[in-house]
Amino acid sequence: MQVSNPLAIHGLIDLAGAKFGMIRTKGRRDIGNFHPYKNLRHSLVHTSSISSELRAALAVRLENMTRTPRKSKSQPREIERQVLPNGVRIVTERMPHVRSVSVGLWIGTGSREEALHETGLSHFVEHMVFKGTKHRTAEQIARSVDSIGGGLDAFTSKELVSYNVKVLDEHVPEAFDVVADLVRNPLFDPKDIEKEKGVILEELKMEVDNPEYQIHELFSSRFWKGHALGRSILGTKQTIRSFDRGMIDKYYRHFYSPSNLLVTAAGNLNHKDMVGLVGDHLGDLKKRPFHPRQSKPRPHAPLVFLNKESLEQVHLYVGVPSIPMPHEQRFACYILNAILGGGMSSRLFQNIREKQGLAYAIFSELSMYHDAGCMLVYAGTSIRSARRVIKSIVHELNEVAERPVSDEELRRAKDHLKGSTVLGMESTSSRMGNLARQELYFKRFFSLDEMLERIERVTAAEVQALARHFFDPKHMAVAMLGRLEGFKLRREDLTR
Numbered sequence: 001m002q003v004s005n006p007l008a009i010h011g012l013i014d015l016a017g018a019k020f021g022m023i024r025t026k027g028r029r030d031i032g033n034f035h036p037y038k039n040l041r042h043s044l045v046h047t048s049s050i051s052s053e054l055r056a057a058l059a060v061r062l063e064n065m066t067r068t069p070r071k072s073k074s075q076p077r078e079i080e081r082q083v084l085p086n087g088v089r090i091v092t093e094r095m096p097h098v099r100s101v102s103v104g105l106w107i108g109t110g111s112r113e114e115a116l117h118e119t120g121l122s123h124f125v126e127h128m129v130f131k132g133t134k135h136r137t138a139e140q141i142a143r144s145v146d147s148i149g150g151g152l153d154a155f156t157s158k159e160l161v162s163y164n165v166k167v168l169d170e171h172v173p174e175a176f177d178v179v180a181d182l183v184r185n186p187l188f189d190p191k192d193i194e195k196e197k198g199v200i201l202e203e204l205k206m207e208v209d210n211p212e213y214q215i216h217e218l219f220s221s222r223f224w225k226g227h228a229l230g231r232s233i234l235g236t237k238q239t240i241r242s243f244d245r246g247m248i249d250k251y252y253r254h255f256y257s258p259s260n261l262l263v264t265a266a267g268n269l270n271h272k273d274m275v276g277l278v279g280d281h282l283g284d285l286k287k288r289p290f291h292p293r294q295s296k297p298r299p300h301a302p303l304v305f306l307n308k309e310s311l312e313q314v315h316l317y318v319g320v321p322s323i324p325m326p327h328e329q330r331f332a333c334y335i336l337n338a339i340l341g342g343g344m345s346s347r348l349f350q351n352i353r354e355k356q357g358l359a360y361a362i363f364s365e366l367s368m369y370h371d372a373g374c375m376l377v378y379a380g381t382s383i384r385s386a387r388r389v390i391k392s393i394v395h396e397l398n399e400v401a402e403r404p405v406s407d408e409e410l411r412r413a414k415d416h417l418k419g420s421t422v423l424g425m426e427s428t429s430s431r432m433g434n435l436a437r438q439e440l441y442f443k444r445f446f447s448l449d450e451m452l453e454r455i456e457r458v459t460a461a462e463v464q465a466l467a468r469h470f471f472d473p474k475h476m477a478v479a480m481l482g483r484l485e486g487f488k489l490r491r492e493d494l495t496r
Helices: 045-050 052-067 121-132 138-146 169-184 192-207 212-225 237-242 245-256 271-282 330-341 345-353 381-404 408-423 426-441 448-456 461-470
Strands: 078-083 090-096 100-107 151-157 161-168 261-267 303-307 314-319 360-366 373-381 477-482
Touching: 045 237, 045 261, 078 100, 078 245, 078 271, 090 426, 100 169, 100 426, 121 138, 121 151, 121 161, 121 169, 121 245, 138 151, 151 169, 161 169, 161 426, 169 261, 169 271, 192 212, 192 237, 192 245, 212 477, 245 381, 261 271, 261 408, 261 426, 314 381, 330 345, 330 360, 330 373, 330 381, 330 408, 330 448, 330 461, 345 360, 345 381, 373 381, 381 461, 381 477, 408 448, 408 461
Parallel strands: 090 261, 303 477
Antiparallel strands: 078 090, 100 161, 100 261, 151 161, 314 373, 314 477, 360 373
């Protein structure tokens, strides 16, 4: 499957690396059916459907965490790291109170590494490893994890590829044997390649029929114009049809290099045992130099309008350049996002949906990469309301830039972030993902208390300074998709 950006942050933000409300694929048949923005129109509307027990527990946790100073610290994370002689990195976190273990094998580069003629190749390779290996057929791959009650998953994003599995602690050796086999022994049979082209072309058709996918791709392609970040993870009809075994094998051998492989595991495990397991399966891979191709992207500020008569709604994005993932001010950026459009109490939701009734779905999100970032506002509305919606969005952006947020609003945003952070760290799969992101983006590991403290230190002045820096009309990009009836927007319309 493809995930446009696993660090895209929206709705109930989870700084741990897993997102609240994120659906998981249940098997190979579902791969490709998930996007981080796909179910957002419901994620904000149906927050009230969260069980009363969860909401009550969250309220109590937040009360203890933020309203009253906490004297006790959470238990230190039992994180250990080791690098094999060939460059494969291993990071584990022991969670002795659980019975499961989540293991991920990560490729430290994603679709942004692709040349123009290779667009979609990372995602294609991710599909192809499931078609068979030297030791297993596609059916045996599926059965091998199902038979031990586990869940096998994979996704491709702009900056990484993940193959991961979650099983009972007693089944970790069998499960990792499957994941390692996928990554190091794919067959890339020419017949399977031709069949998979048809599968992915159908996947592409399915997504093109989805207006949320279309508007996202339209915006990204113009905002990151001329760079791989602006190209589709799935690829195009032309590039997908051009893939052959030689191209796939060359790409695989370059990027699936030992020094570009990372194994993370969290749960009821022993670090030495995990290192031994990884060494047995990947330790004999020949060490070779790996040089990423990455070039730094440059954001653009286009005004793009695409007419599509078949749509009843107008879908729009307003976006600005923001900060990269490792930036020191990222926590202030998370707070800014939460205040603007991170939930039902956010300014965009309350003022544009609740008070004016102009949109059903409206939210803000952050797409953060290692060297660049983008803050976006999405809305779905009617063509007769589109101009008022854009004007209202610009008004809210200017308000947060011109006036410091109140103590009460800042407190609410911090509570929101803290709650989703704590809840996101309570599963082995989210901690496994968190380990990978901290290794790949920060080269160090943050404790839960450290993350909560960083949130608490954010000031209203920091939030306002970021807003002033971000929300310059000269840097605002707008993309609109729908039955536009000749609708146009000028740059001066983005000023207050």
